[in-house]
Amino acid sequence: MKLRLFKDIAELERAALALLTSRLGPVTAQAHAVILPGGRTPMGLYRALAATPIKVGRSLRILQSDERHVPPDSPDSNYGRMRDMIQALGISEDNVLRVHTEFPLEAAANEYDAVLRGYLRKGGRIKLGLLGLGADGHTASLFSPRDILRGQGRYAIPVERPDGMKGVSVTRDLLLKAEQIVFLAAGAGKGEVVSRVVKSPASVPAGMAVEDISNVELWYAP
Numbered sequence: 604m605k606l607r608l609f610k611d612i613a614e615l616e617r618a619a620l621a622l623l624t625s626r627l628g629p630v631t632a633q634a635h636a637v638i639l640p641g642g643r644t645p646m647g648l649y650r651a652l653a654a655t656p657i658k659v660g661r662s663l664r665i666l667q668s669d670e671r672h673v674p675p676d677s678p679d680s681n682y683g684r685m686r687d688m689i690q691a692l693g694i695s696e697d698n699v700l701r702v703h704t705e706f707p708l709e710a711a712a713n714e715y716d717a718v719l720r721g722y723l724r725k726g727g728r729i730k731l732g733l734l735g736l737g738a739d740g741h742t743a744s745l746f747s748p749r750d751i752l753r754g755q756g757r758y759a760i761p762v763e764r765p766d767g768m769k770g771v772s773v774t775r776d777l778l779l780k781a782e783q784i785v786f787l788a789a790g791a792g793k794g795e796v797v798s799r800v801v802k803s804p805a806s807v808p809a810g811m812a813v814e815d816i817s818n819v820e821l822w823y824a825p
Contacts (some may be wrong), residue, residue: 604813605820606801612789615824616647618732619787621698623648626731627692630660636700636722638732638773640668640743641681644787645733649688656691664727665694666719668734669744669772670702671764672711680704702759702771712761712771719758719777732781736788736821739765740796740807744772751775751811775812786812786821795824 609615626637639645665685673679675686682701689699700722702715723729734742744762745751754760754774762770771818778784788797796807800821804810813819 604801604804604810606797607820607822609822609824612647612824615789615822616651619756619785619822620648620651622731623652623786624657625653627663630658631662634662634664634722634725634727636664636666636727636729638666638668638777638781639685639730640733640738640787641670641684641733642735644735644789646684649685653691657695659692659694659776661695661698663694663698664722665689665699665701666729666773667701667715668732668742669762670704670710671771672704672769672771674704679763691729703805704771708761708769708771712759715771716757718761719773723780723803729777729781730783730789731780732784734784734786734809736777736786736793736796736800736809738790738793738796740799740809742786742809742812744770745774745808745812748811749807751808777801778812779816781816782818784816784819786819788821789824791825793823794825797821804818 670681671679675683700718758777762772800810
């Protein structure tokens with residue numbers, strides 16, 4: 604795993620915005636997707652793209668790395684947090700492969716798994732997976748080694764989050780399909796977990812999720 608350090612969050616956001624723009628922008632005939640994370644770190648990217656949208660093609664798909672099992676208009680909804688950007692970019696609802704939290708938890712996970720499976724079966728590509736990194740070592744909503752194991756043979760699973768909420772997460776099996784994965788981490792409090800992910804990936808769920816995947820980078824701003 605390659606570690607890339609930035610002097611501050613502003614520099615990290617500029618680099619991440621350039622990367623995301625390059626993956627969102629190409630107009631191609633073949634369906635191509637970007638996995639987008641929740642959490643606080645990517646919010647600056649979403650606001651920047653909402654304020655200054657770029658041209659995207661109809662072949663673009665947006666995937667969610669994870670979602671809390673809450674209504675889309677909840678302040679805790681990852682989809683709700685990125686919806687202004689999606690609308691500003693002119694991406695149709697049909698091209699947003701999101702977790703439908705109006706279904707019960709198990710059904711929502713099964714439906715998302717089926718949607719992702721269908722997308723890949725039809726030849727869709729995942730050009731980039733942007734992922735967050737929690738101070739506890741989780742990524743997406745994969746909080747434990749057990750969550751990693753439960754995802755074998757699936758692209759999405761239901762999860763019981765440590766904060767008491769429920770959610771749906773993509774799995775390692777789906778991340779294996781991504782052509783590039785970039786973790787975004789910011790804040791001095793994440794220095795220890797960044798070091799663990801880079802030096803001993805099997806010791807934390809985030810590292811386990813991308814173990815043996817070749818094109819993985821961790822971008823960190825203290």
